[in-house]
Amino acid sequence: MVSTRLVIWGGLLLCLGVLPDRILSDTTDQSCTKEFKKGEGNFVLDTEESVSEGATYIDAPTVQSPEECVAACCQDLNCNLALLEVGAEQGSVGDCFLFNCLYKQKYVCRFVKKNGFVNYILDSVYNNYLEGPTTDPAGEKDKRPIANVGQDMVVQPNERVTLNGHQSWDDNKITSYQWSKVSGDPSVEMQKSHFEDQVELYNFKPGVYVFELKVTDSSDQTDTEQITVLVLTPEQSESQCMAPKKVGPCRGAFPRWNYNVVTDQCEKFSFGGCKGNQNNYLSEKECSDACNGVSVIAAGRRVGPTTEVCGKMCQADQFRCDNGCCLDKSLECDDIVQCGDGSDESDCKKLKKTLTRLLNITLNEQKALCTEPPMTGPCRASMTRWYYDPLSRHCHRFNYGGCNGNENNFEGEPSCMDMCRSVTENDVFARGLFEYQEQDETKSGSVAVAAVLGVCILAVLALLGYCLLKEKRKKGQQRVSVVANGAQIPLTDDSEHLVYKSTTKPV
Numbered sequence: 001m002v003s004t005r006l007v008i009w010g011g012l013l014l015c016l017g018v019l020p021d022r023i024l025s026d027t028t029d030q031s032c033t034k035e036f037k038k039g040e041g042n043f044v045l046d047t048e049e050s051v052s053e054g055a056t057y058i059d060a061p062t063v064q065s066p067e068e069c070v071a072a073c074c075q076d077l078n079c080n081l082a083l084l085e086v087g088a089e090q091g092s093v094g095d096c097f098l099f100n101c102l103y104k105q106k107y108v109c110r111f112v113k114k115n116g117f118v119n120y121i122l123d124s125v126y127n128n129y130l131e132g133p134t135t136d137p138a139g140e141k142d143k144r145p146i147a148n149v150g151q152d153m154v155v156q157p158n159e160r161v162t163l164n165g166h167q168s169w170d171d172n173k174i175t176s177y178q179w180s181k182v183s184g185d186p187s188v189e190m191q192k193s194h195f196e197d198q199v200e201l202y203n204f205k206p207g208v209y210v211f212e213l214k215v216t217d218s219s220d221q222t223d224t225e226q227i228t229v230l231v232l233t234p235e236q237s238e239s240q241c242m243a244p245k246k247v248g249p250c251r252g253a254f255p256r257w258n259y260n261v262v263t264d265q266c267e268k269f270s271f272g273g274c275k276g277n278q279n280n281y282l283s284e285k286e287c288s289d290a291c292n293g294v295s296v297i298a299a300g301r302r303v304g305p306t307t308e309v310c311g312k313m314c315q316a317d318q319f320r321c322d323n324g325c326c327l328d329k330s331l332e333c334d335d336i337v338q339c340g341d342g343s344d345e346s347d348c349k350k351l352k353k354t355l356t357r358l359l360n361i362t363l364n365e366q367k368a369l370c371t372e373p374p375m376t377g378p379c380r381a382s383m384t385r386w387y388y389d390p391l392s393r394h395c396h397r398f399n400y401g402g403c404n405g406n407e408n409n410f411e412g413e414p415s416c417m418d419m420c421r422s423v424t425e426n427d428v429f430a431r432g433l434f435e436y437q438e439q440d441e442t443k444s445g446s447v448a449v450a451a452v453l454g455v456c457i458l459a460v461l462a463l464l465g466y467c468l469l470k471e472k473r474k475k476g477q478q479r480v481s482v483v484a485n486g487a488q489i490p491l492t493d494d495s496e497h498l499v500y501k502s503t504t505k506p507v
Helices: 007-016 047-052 066-074 123-129 234-242 284-291 348-359 365-370 413-420 432-479 493-503
Strands: 036-038 043-045 056-059 081-086 093-100 111-113 117-122 153-155 161-163 174-183 189-192 199-202 207-217 222-231 254-260 265-271 318-320 326-328 383-389 394-400
Touching: 036 123, 043 081, 043 117, 047 056, 047 254, 047 348, 056 348, 066 081, 066 093, 066 117, 093 348, 111 365, 117 123, 153 284, 234 254, 234 284, 254 284, 265 284, 365 413, 383 413, 394 413
Parallel strands: 153 222
Antiparallel strands: 036 117, 043 111, 056 093, 081 093, 081 117, 161 199, 174 207, 189 199, 207 222, 254 265, 318 326, 383 394
């Protein structure tokens, strides 16, 4: 399956500010709403875990029906999840919550079983991240490989970049990793490293670069996936690295990093959970990759215009005031009214209230951690760990890389089963990733059975060889004259019995 990851370009071009904003309308966009798939019923977003991993809480519009909730999601280019609470009365609806479940190409939302919620997911996101393996038309058991290049990257010019494909998957073996440049300035140079899946890139100039990984398995089946590297211009560095720290109006507590242009260091802060700005990173490394070496010269100026701009179409990196004027998105919910009608600050209290509600929903943490698919992570250590598969209701081994895993990661099978044995497939939001693992486990099981049979055959052959050797020695001894009291003593059945008894004695 080739992942198109259509949302990537929206996120990157948002940084460039070249995509037009969707014009809001009271009329439901039928063509857009058809692009959403209704997810498994009675599951709610694990908001704390999802936002911690990079999911974006966008809005909580007032709606009268599921269709209106999905239509509201359609009005934001970054929205791919519409979560709706079912009302207390039959046929009524409660709050509508809109999210972006992608963080730089990585799917980061997690759902937990909870009555009273329905969800709608953008088709492209569901197909690329949650759908299970497709059946081969020819009915072959060998599945196509899946290329995995990790999340998109943001860097400064002339930084050295390393691309990896070691998280790619196949049910047998990937035999080839081939990297190529799809687009971008021709000055960039690519060099293979000592890892077969890895390349190093250097000599970057500002711009957008797209690279593609093609993986081939032992059956010559292939898959490709692309990764985008955004090399910041000085103007983009202002919004990515010079924007002041912004906690936002919500009152969650999510560890984040922002770049302090005065100290030339990335600093940790507590993000509230909504309406942040672009100087907001999940890790110190991600922050330093994007902002390392950004000059202090421009630190004193405010990023972007601080007043509304009227008479022009709003761009993707702008907030659209109710009066039709445009404002830099980072200025929404900053406690300062910039829109002439005050609409940039009008919904902030509602966002704070609704996110607090989501964070306060009581979840079954056991079901949450036991339904996460196993995660190798980006590091290259090789640690044998165990994960629980709720589809088979058994724990299986997997290879853990040593970092950035999840909680479905146990040091032994007993602790894994003790924690998760009561969790079933009914607690799984999307079966897709576990179905891939089941195929891999089935294939591994078949190989293991074959290996055991091979060992057994070798053992039988060794035993037969030993017996034949004994028989040969016995006959040789019979040809030698062994005399006792003037008579030849043959080696008869007693020695055969001794051989049999010695080889079948319990150990």
